[in-house]
Amino acid sequence: MSPSNSPNLTPNLALERKPERKKSAAKSAAILDGAMQEFLANGYAATSMDRVAAAAGVSKATVYSHFHDKSSLFASLVQELAEESFKATSIDLRDASTFTGEPREVLTRLAREILDEATCDPKFCEFIRLIIGESGRFPELSKPYIQNVAKPVIDGLTHYLSTCETLHLNDPEASARTFMGTLIYFVMLQRLLGGAELMPMESDRIVTTLVNLIVPTC
Amino acid sequence: MSPSNSPNLTPNLALERKPERKKSAAKSAAILDGAMQEFLANGYAATSMDRVAAAAGVSKATVYSHFHDKSSLFASLVQELAEESFKATSIDLRDASTFTGEPREVLTRLAREILDEATCDPKFCEFIRLIIGESGRFPELSKPYIQNVAKPVIDGLTHYLSTCETLHLNDPEASARTFMGTLIYFVMLQRLLGGAELMPMESDRIVTTLVNLIVPTC
DNA sequence: GTCTATAAGGAGATAGAC
DNA sequence: GTCTATCTCCTTATAGAC
Incomplete structure (x- = not known):
């Protein structure tokens, strides 16, 4: 109990160079x-x-x-990846420049960025695969993904769509889910399930069609 | 080599009651x-x-x-499930009555059927989870799913959309993927990842919005 | 063709030296 | 705090009786 023996009591000395042994x-x-x-x-x-x-x-x-054990290591990892992924995709959402310009340009740019990230960052696809694959036995672990990745993106997109009066969208949130669903399903079929050979599709066709559906042309 | 010894050569006899020991x-x-x-x-x-x-x-x-071993049992199972799932969803596609009526009615009915199946048949969700989760280590196993489930649905829907001149769709296949992507993503978030609590959404809002996006209202 | 019993190896988790 | 060595249980796959 005597503090004189405790190694914790030398915090002010210049020994902080090596935080090795703690x-x-x-x-x-x-x-x-x-x-x-x-x-x-x-x-x-x-x-x-x-x-x-x-x-x-x-x-x-x-x-x-x-x-403590394998499952808690796994939980910590998923938590970290969800936050890391969140940063990666939320930079776009908090940056005002992401949403400046005509709705057609903004949505096209956003769709391309999301597809690019899914294409260029293999960890992104593997993470989605892991979350979906293990969510049956680890139901709690999908929460970090939902809270840190899926929900912020849907919410941010919903907010943006609701501010575009020219689009006349009756249900911005459902529209946002259509937007994300189209992109994620494309990634799922082409990248995760290797559908690129069996049913090829160019990402630009998806982006163009998706934007045309949301932004009225008539 | 003598065919008289082959057990295959008694096919016409009335011994077919008990195929037990073969x-x-x-x-x-x-x-x-x-x-x-x-x-x-x-x-x-x-x-x-x-x-x-x-x-x-x-x-x-x-x-x-x-x-022969665990992996070939797994492969056989996936093959069977893909064909079984194919039957379940392809009945709709081969039945002419599925595509009769106004495009708005047809697409609404189709979307509801797909969501109903995903909701009521727990095996459907578990199968998707399994395919996605294991497709990293068993890349071949996603082929039966693509060929028997995803591709027939996309192709059937693409064909239907391309026959609807009133819709004026520039890219029916990309539109079909938007349609399916919206529905599958909804199932993925709400059912597979348990997002129903964290970000609730009624399926009817998805269906209504999706159909409104594809069927022009002006 | 189907069973019981077992071989051979890898898994998660811990004890004890330093 | 980190290591090596180990305990115990469970895994895939097979051998041999019936």
Whole structure:
């Protein structure tokens, strides 16, 4: 109980150079990185803690000292990915320049950005695959995705659509879901399910058609 | 080589009552049934062959006598489910009455049927979850789904939309994908990811908005 | 053709040295 | 705090009786 023995009581000294020996956040990040690599590639059940440890460059016991068990490591990873993905897509939503211009231009630009991100960032597709695939056994884990990714995007788009009087949309939120659904379904068929060979489709045709449906032409 | 010894050469006799002792198709069906139950509930990696055997009411050795290994059993199951699902949804497409009436009525009816099936048949959602979740490690297995389920629906809808001159659609196939994408994304968010609580939405609003976007109102 | 019993290996999780 | 070594259970797949 005597504070003189406690190593916690030397915080003001210039010893902060090496935060090594206090369950370093660096190790935690490395473990989450290894977990990301393995879980995204193999899914939950097919990923072993040995491989996570190897991918992280630490021993298995270290993994268990940072995370109580496999499922809580998985939960932490999903949480982190949801927030990271959120940042990636929400930059667009909070940036005013995203929504400046004619509705036709704005929606075209937005659709292209979303498809580009899905195409160029393989982690994005793998994350969606993981969330959908494991949401049956981990129902709670879809919440971070909904709250941090899907809902902000739908809400932001809904707000934008509701401010465009020229579009005369009766139900902006349902329209926003049509917008996102068209894009996500395209990614799902072409990228996730490898439909590019069996039923090819150019992304520009999807974007053009989608924008034409929402922005009245007559 | 002598055909007189071949058991195949007694097809005309009245012995067809008991096809028991020839790797009975009934057992195969029972195994596939058990496999369906387990794989749909747990995914591929988390399903054990012991539980498949138990669910099928046979021993594990019997499972291995009908299917070479776990992955080929899984492949057979996916193939069967894709064909079964295909029948379920393609009845609508081959039935002429599905496409009779005003485009607005036809599309509304079709959208409601698809959402109803996704809502009432839990196997439908679990199958989609399984296909998406495992398509990373079993890329071939998404082909039966694409060929037997997704492509026929898109193609049938594309053909219908292209015959509706009143709709003046520039790109019927891209429009068909918008139609299906909106519905599947709705099912994905609300049913698969449990978004019903966090971002509720009535299916009727989706259907109404979707039909209004495709069928011109002015 | 179907069963019981078992082989061979990998999984999650922990004990104890340092 | 991190490691090596280990415990225990469960996995896929097969061998051999009937």
